[in-house]
Amino acid sequence: MEPSTQKLIHTFGALADLGQEIAGRGDFTEMVRTSMHLLLGTLALRRGAVAECIDEDKLRCVALWGVGEQTFTELSLTGAEKQEFLIGEVTEFLISNDATANLFINRHRPFLQQQEIELVLPMIVRDEVTGLVLLGRKASGEEFLSDDFETIRAMVRHIGVGIHTHRLLEQVAQRAEENRRLYEELRTIYKATVRAFAAAIDIKDKYTQGHSERVGRYSEIIAREMGWSEDEVEGIQIAGYLHDVGKLVVDRDIINAPYNINAKESNELNRHPSAGYEILAPINHPYADIPLMAKYHHERLDGRGYPDGLRDEQIPLGAKIVSLADSFDAMTTDRPYRRRRSFEDVVRDLRENSGKQFDGKVVAAFARAILKEVSGVTKERRITKMLAKDYLQGENVPTLLSDLIADLTNLTGAESGVQSYK
Amino acid sequence: MDRTSGSLVRSHCVGTTAVVYASDYLNKLTGEKIERECRRQLDCGCRALVIDFSDTKLVNSIGISILLGIIDVAEKSGAKIAFSDVNNQTVQLFEMLGLTRHVVLAKDEREALLTLSGFETIPIVH
Numbered sequence: 001m002e003p004s005t006q007k008l009i010h011t012f013g014a015l016a017d018l019g020q021e022i023a024g025r026g027d028f029t030e031m032v033r034t035s036m037h038l039l040l041g042t043l044a045l046r047r048g049a050v051a052e053c054i055d056e057d058k059l060r061c062v063a064l065w066g067v068g069e070q071t072f073t074e075l076s077l078t079g080a081e082k083q084e085f086l087i088g089e090v091t092e093f094l095i096s097n098d099a100t101a102n103l104f105i106n107r108h109r110p111f112l113q114q115q116e117i118e119l120v121l122p123m124i125v126r127d128e129v130t131g132l133v134l135l136g137r138k139a140s141g142e143e144f145l146s147d148d149f150e151t152i153r154a155m156v157r158h159i160g161v162g163i164h165t166h167r168l169l170e171q172v173a174q175r176a177e178e179n180r181r182l183y184e185e186l187r188t189i190y191k192a193t194v195r196a197f198a199a200a201i202d203i204k205d206k207y208t209q210g211h212s213e214r215v216g217r218y219s220e221i222i223a224r225e226m227g228w229s230e231d232e233v234e235g236i237q238i239a240g241y242l243h244d245v246g247k248l249v250v251d252r253d254i255i256n257a258p259y260n261i262n263a264k265e266s267n268e269l270n271r272h273p274s275a276g277y278e279i280l281a282p283i284n285h286p287y288a289d290i291p292l293m294a295k296y297h298h299e300r301l302d303g304r305g306y307p308d309g310l311r312d313e314q315i316p317l318g319a320k321i322v323s324l325a326d327s328f329d330a331m332t333t334d335r336p337y338r339r340r341r342s343f344e345d346v347v348r349d350l351r352e353n354s355g356k357q358f359d360g361k362v363v364a365a366f367a368r369a370i371l372k373e374v375s376g377v378t379k380e381r382r383i384t385k386m387l388a389k390d391y392l393q394g395e396n397v398p399t400l401l402s403d404l405i406a407d408l409t410n411l412t413g414a415e416s417g418v419q420s421y422k
Numbered sequence: 423m424d425r426t427s428g429s430l431v432r433s434h435c436v437g438t439t440a441v442v443y444a445s446d447y448l449n450k451l452t453g454e455k456i457e458r459e460c461r462r463q464l465d466c467g468c469r470a471l472v473i474d475f476s477d478t479k480l481v482n483s484i485g486i487s488i489l490l491g492i493i494d495v496a497e498k499s500g501a502k503i504a505f506s507d508v509n510n511q512t513v514q515l516f517e518m519l520g521l522t523r524h525v526v527l528a529k530d531e532r533e534a535l536l537t538l539s540g541f542e543t544i545p546i547v548h
Contacts, residue, residue: 003518010515014483034450034484041483044519046490065487066494139490140520 011151014042018155022162028170031162033063039133039155040065043148047116047136052163053077053129062163066136067115074111075132077104082129085122093120094144104132119144121152123160130164187286191238198241201248205255211329214386216240218325218366219318221382225365226321235287236318242290243297243322246276258337273298274307289318297322300357312359320359324350324366327358332387343391347400351407360412364405371401431459439470439538441531444478448485460492464499470538471496474531476507486519493524502526506534 018038021031032050040048047066051059057076081104093102095112105112105120112120112134119135133156138144144152198212205211219240223233247255250272254265261269277295285291296319299305301312331346341349350367354360372378374392384392431452432443440463445452460471471492481489496503504526508516516522528534 003514006511006514006518010483010518017483037450037484037487039483040490041485041487044486044490044521046494065491138520139493139524141523142520 011042014038015154015158018158022158022165028163028166029062031166032159035155035159035162036063036065036133039152039159040135042151042155044139045135045137046139049117049134050131050159050163051075051134052123052131052167053082059132062131067117067134075108077129077132081107082122085129086124086127094118095120119152121156123156123163125160125164130160130167133159187234190286191234194238194241197245201242201244204247204252208333208335211333212241212244214329214333215243215322215325217382217386218328219321221369222321222325222362222366223318225369226362231287235285235290236293236321238285238287239290239293239318240322240325242276242280243294243326244272244276245279245294246272246274248279249275260337270298270306289316292316293318293322295319297326299323301359302356305357317359317362320362324358324362328366329386332391340388343394343397344400347404351404354408355411360408364408364412367401367404367408371398371405374398374401431455433459433463435463435468436535437539438468439472439535440464440466440468441472441474441535443474443476446477446479448475448478448481448489450484450488453485453488457488457492461495464495464501468501470502470504472504472506472528472531472534472538474506474534475509475512476530478512479509481512481515486515486521489521493521497524502538504528504534504538506531 018035021034021038024031036048036050039045047064049061049064049067051061054060057078059075059077081102084103088102093105095105095109095118102120115134116136117134118137121133121135122129123131123133135152138148195213195216198216202209202212216237217240220233220237223236228236250269254261254269257265273295277291280291280294283291293316295307296305296310296315299308299310299315299319300323301315301320303309303311328346328350331341331349332343334340347367350358350363354363370383370392373381373383374397431445434441440460442456442459442463444456448456456473460473463471473489473492493503503524505516505521506528507530508527513522513527516525516527526534526537528537
């Protein structure tokens with residue numbers, strides 16, 4: 001093979017490898033190091049270095065080969081020198097004794113000569129000097145030829161673009177990370193605000209303090225058991241916290257009445273889901289359908305609920321979950337006009353009302369979550385802690401739950417499939 | 423032997439000469455392994471290096487750059503270096519790029535060892 005043909009093939013191979021390296025998404029330093037090796041290996045240059053401009057005048061060494069590591073602590077690139085590189089028609093500068101060569105070279109000549117650097121090329125991308133490439137002599141000892149310069153220029157341009165692109169991507173990633181952090185902070189603030197709001201709702205009802213917080217947590221537990229995504233689980237937790245927000249517009253005396261309220265008072269109280277929807281709808285929540293879950297948490301599968309008398313499929317699954325969490329908390333906490341019900345009684349109620357008031361699949365999911373705690377499958381005690389001391393301590397509790405799950409599975413084919421409330 | 427990055431670089435010593443075997447394709451990955459092994463052998467006191475190319479079909483640009491680095495390190499530590507059993511195409515490449523100005527090219531490992539050591543008979547240990 002003719003030497004010129006072989007050289008051409010060798011150079012083409014290196015350019016192809018360089019393009020692949022620069023287009024890759026690998027580690028930045030490794031990309032520059034490999035690119036530098038490709039450049040050195042193409043012309044068999046014995047030493048070289050690639051430095052990027054940082055801050056004002058500083059150069060940071062990204063890769064070097066055969067050059068002392070102290071090199072770049074000795075080098076800097078001033079604004080005037082950058083300007084000279086930008087306006088000059090020359091794209092590469094030989095280190096010679098020519099005093100007029102270049103400001104940068106004139107300032108660093110003794111050091112560059114000591115390091116056996118023969119050629120300096122600026123990397124210019126979009127009219128900006130992004131760094132310098134320093135190259136040593138050829139292993140052959142020959143002078144650089146014009147086609148060597150062509151090859152070097154092309155490869156240095158590639159490396160410059162590679163560095164520039166990587167830095168841009170890094171900046172984009174950094175900004176995305178900042179945005180993600182800000183978004184997380186906003187979500188945390190949002191959740192803290194919602195919880196404070198939930199506490200404010202519950203304060204209005206002196207007998208149900210902590211109710212909204214518990215409904216939020218029960219809803220979250222049920223949704224998770226049903227296989228919802230983390231985002232959806234967070235959403236329903238918020239919906240649980242806010243489900244009674246409409247009570248803020250209901251007369252405090254009706255909410256706190258220590259007796260069975262009359263029809264007129266009942267109508268007033270039953271306004272709270274719709275009122276809650278009106279309060280929540282104008283807010284741009286980071287989760288879907290929170291206003292609807294508040295509005296429909298008193299709907300029933302048999303159509304006897306309120307405010308709209310919706311039936312089964314018309315009710316969003318999220319609202320069905322909040323509805324069960326709400327009722328469960330009501331049944332398991334003391335109220336002014338009655339004591340909490342026994343767990344056995346609660347399970348009986350859930351079984352009887354599955355398919356009428358509650359969705360059997362939602363009830364089954366909740367029963368599974370409770371069973372996991374009482375049977376020790378999970379070490380978490382989230383539900384147990386929300387209930388009165390010893391409430392789930394009865395020997396028959398696991399059996400009650402297992403039977404309920406079995407009955408509901410037979411009845412509805414309940415399973416923990418993922419269902420979106422969107 | 424270099425055991426980093428998973429696979430091994432074959433090598434052995436004959437007196438104070440280390441013989442390091444290049445793989446079928448001398449690129450970044452394999453080149454860096456050979457470089458590490460050569461540096462290790464020099465650090466262990468070897469005064470000469472033979473890089474054997476009997477399995478090597480192709481050397482790319484990065485491979486050339488790494489070989490130049492090995493030559494540089496060997497020169498700085500006063501060690502001699504020889505390449506053995508290099509195929510014709512790679513010899514042409516080394517000649518074109520000037521690597522042959524810095525290394526001895528030998529027909530095979532035995533010749534490389536003889537050239538570097540001046541011994542008449544060398545016991546080869548694998």
